[in-house]
Amino acid sequence: MKKYLLLPLLILVLFGCSNNETQETYHPKTLKVQFVPSQNAETLEAKAKPLGKLLSKELNMPVKVSIATSYNTIVEAMRSKQADVAFLPPTAYVMAHDQGAADVILKSLHETEVNGKKSVTDYYRGQFVVNRDSKIKNIEDIKNKRIALQESTSTSGYLYPVGLLQDKGIDIEKDLKTVMVKGHDKAITALINNEVDVAATFQDARDYLEKDYPRVKKETRIIAVTKKIPNDTISVQADLDKKLKEDIKGAFIKLSKDKASKKIIKEIYSHDGYAPTNDKSYDTIRKYVKAQSKE
Incomplete structure (x- = not known):
């Protein structure tokens, strides 16, 4: 894979237009909610539709849910x-x-639960998974192997794993054969089918395959994890009506605290709740992007 697949996207982060320009207030008649395809799109859409109905009821307006065709297109969907x-x-x-x-x-x-004690975290990690009988024991052993990666806009399926590989002196262009897949479940599937030697995914993406492939965890193993990654966001149009923004925020928090609604939310991306955040919390991501754009 060549750098030009990554750079056109990443360069927009470094030199993109400012978010501080004065904009007219935007208030859609139908609220369009889109999800990234981190798993099978049809399965994800079936899980997301009930959440759309709940949001519609809370916001008292029509809500349409959809699944982006890729990580890249969801950014374009927000732009357009x-x-x-x-x-x-x-x-x-x-x-x-x-x-x-x-x-x-x-x-x-x-x-998360450790030694019987539950806690709530606002971060996750990426992981490197290999087949149980693989001779790959650590990151260094990945050199000259086939690896399944997501698009460059995937934090746990590309940005952080690639950063870790680079820290270990592995050049993804020269030292690896990269196989780009759409969906972390697809990365694990490619591994099981011996189409790749290593899969880079979020931790633990194997959960999504256990229903159809109960032995997935017995037949694979994790050899390394990335540094902490800030959790996924719920983001809105920058010029969205201020009151509507607050209503959306309140609706998600309320739904995540209701037992029945929380179950629906957890089915989609394993989210257990939501909390307010700000743009500064994601500056660490910008540092990773900037570092890789220089490679």
């Missing part, structure tokens, strides 16, 4: 107002925001 609200992973959010197309309103939360 084909989406008013988007579940953006950190890298996609930074790109959209720095082009003046999105403001973050919420970050997702995840419940």
